[in-house]
Amino acid sequence: MAQQTEWFKESDTRRSRVDISGEGVLVASTCGPQGEEVGAVVSHQEFLGGKYQEVIRKVYGADVLSEMIIGCEKILETRQGA
DSSP states (O other): OOSOOEEEEEOSSEEEEEEOSSSSEEEEEEESTTOOOEEEEEOHHHHHTTTTHHHHHHHHOHHHHHHHHHHHHHHHHHHHHO
């Protein structure tokens, strides 16, 4: 399993979260003090194929995107070997 599987980014008005540890990649945000988290889940394969990668690069930066890609690859390798 990847070393880190979840990342957060907070501002005054938004809390964003990505998580690669489940059955797919969760990309979610909460807006406002009483806002509910909304987002989407795509498969690890879809993410590695490029889905949401530009969003991650924009919000979290290229370093987090690279970590997520490496983490997803490790997760898939582990599952294929199981």
